Amino acid sequence: MSNLRAGLIGLGMMGRHHARVLRELPGVDLVVVADETGDAHNVSGTTPFCMSVAEMLSHNLDMAVVAVPTAFHELIGLQLAEANVHTLMEKPITNTVEEGIRLVEAFESRHLIGAVGHIERxxxxxxxxxxxxxxxxxxxxxxxxxxxxxxxxxxxxxxxxxxxxxxxxxxxxxxxxxxxxxxxxxxxxxxxxxxxxxxxxxxxxxxxxxxxxxxxxxxxxxxxxxxxxxxxxxxxxxxxxxxxxxxxxxxxxxxxxxxxxxxxxxxxxxxxxxxxxxxEPLRVEHEAFRDAVLGLRQDVVTFRDGLAxxxxxxxxxxxxxxxxxxxx
CATH class of the missing domain: 3.30.360.10 (Dihydrodipicolinate Reductase; domain 2)
Incomplete structure (x- = not known):
């Protein structure tokens, strides 16, 4: 079975940690990273870098991790749902409950895994x-x-x-x-x-x-x-x-x-x-997300959990x- 193709959006403080874990995670290949503000910390390394989600989606992704400011969660999440990409979104799920409802509906209607990064679990x-x-x-x-x-x-x-x-x-x-x-x-x-x-x-x-x-x-x-x-x-x-x-x-x-x-x-x-x-909790969280995408277990913090x-x-x-x- 081939590895899951993963993308990372947002290369700031949390993005750097997500990139490290994704590169170490068995069964997953980090194939592209994106940030419209650039890559000031050289998180991308040898991984292809994009300035937009639309460009990133051309890399045929199975899953994505979103680590951008909360104000952009709904917009990016809806783009990923439209592309049928399973998504791990940093917390909180969105800026408002109304945005969260739209995101939950977009993922559940497509039977996609939507997980929120409440890492303390x-x-x-x-x-x-x-x-x-x-x-x-x-x-x-x-x-x-x-x-x-x-x-x-x-x-x-x-x-x-x-x-x-x-x-x-x-x-x-x-x-x-x-x-x-x-x-x-x-x-x-x-x-x-x-x-x-x-x-x-x-x-x-x-x-x-x-x-x-x-x-x-x-x-x-x-x-x-x-x-x-x-x-x-x-x-x-x-x-x-x-x-x-x-x-x-x-x-x-x-x-x-x-x-x-x-x-x-x-x-x-x-x-x-x-x-x-x-x-490391972040690694355990990524393992849970990977396994949920593969249908092996379901112990992620779901979008509906994040909405609550x-x-x-x-x-x-x-x-x-x-x-x-x-x-x-």
Whole structure:
């Protein structure tokens, strides 16, 4: 069987990483790259370079990766759908829900694989967390908390912190709990002089009853990527920078102290840091996309998944403007 023919659109910060992984991926040949702004970082190397999607499509592609600014996702995605090219789109799926709906319909009507680059689903710490939650290792889940903060990235200009970073946590939280958002309330700040928000604190409730909390900003010199799932048997803490997962057990300790014996709280139990096989999430994401194109498995973040995440992100923006809870 011949290798899948892949194209890459967008040769910026993420594009460079996609190019590296595509060149290393078994069963895939990177046959063309494109960027209308040029190739300032010489990502193309010996790979043919184009200035337009139309020119790129002449290379008879099976699949494409799109790593351009969000504002161009719909336009490029529709061109790829028209050409029957399976597509991995960097997150968020599109700039607006309306654009996302059109993209979902274009791909689903042609039975094409449309995947969104919510890469945290492929982080080994979160993958292990999801398996352990599903296996009942922390019992009923009460709360999922995320913290995602760090300095402003020069690569972002067209969306705020909610759609850029917050969508990671929205997607991964719903995926970990295997439940959709029911409501969200958010407060934002604009501290860096840009038109979009650069800080958000949001709380939400999933349909399953799980309470969520998300702290996301571009204003901190501390870079932090933490997810904490708390349930009746303890807490799982994932650091997705190091891909470490730690379990803090809810210990059961008897007490003979009458004045507090009636209090049914928690106590510190054992702590376990799990030994995980740590593979690069971007490579695992590409393997999943390749295998979905080949019909071997279906564990990508679908366009419809990405659309659901974008709906929550827009609901958070609406909430921050109105000051009210937004229901989904």
């Amino acid at each position: 492929f982080n080994p710490a979160l993958q292990s967390m999801r398996e352990r939650i599903a296996a009942g290792e922390i019992g009923n889940v009460y709360q999922i908390v995320t913290r995602r903060q760090g300095p402003f990235p020069a690569r972002i200009a067209d969306v705020g912190v909610i759609k850029d970073l917050g969508t990671h946590d929205i997607d991964s939280t719903a995926w970990l709990a295997q439940s959709n958002y029911e409501s969200i309330y958010a407060q934002t700040a604009h501290k860096s002089g840009r038109p979009h928000e650069d800080l958000v604190v949001a709380t939400g409730r999933l349909a399953s009853g799980v309470i969520t909390s998300h702290l996301v900003n571009w204003l901190s010199p501390l870079k932090e990527r933490v997810t904490i799932a708390t349930g009746e048997k303890g807490s799982l803490v994932a650091d997705t920078i190091t891909a470490d997962l730690t379990f803090f057990e809810n210990g059961i300790a008897a007490t003979a102290w009458d004045s507090i014996a009636a209090f049914r709280g928690v106590s510190e139990g054992s702590m376990i840091r799990y030994a995980l096989t740590k593979r 995440t974008l709906r929550v992100a827009e609901a958070a923006i609406k909430s921050s403007s109105s000051g009210d809870v937004t229901w989904l």
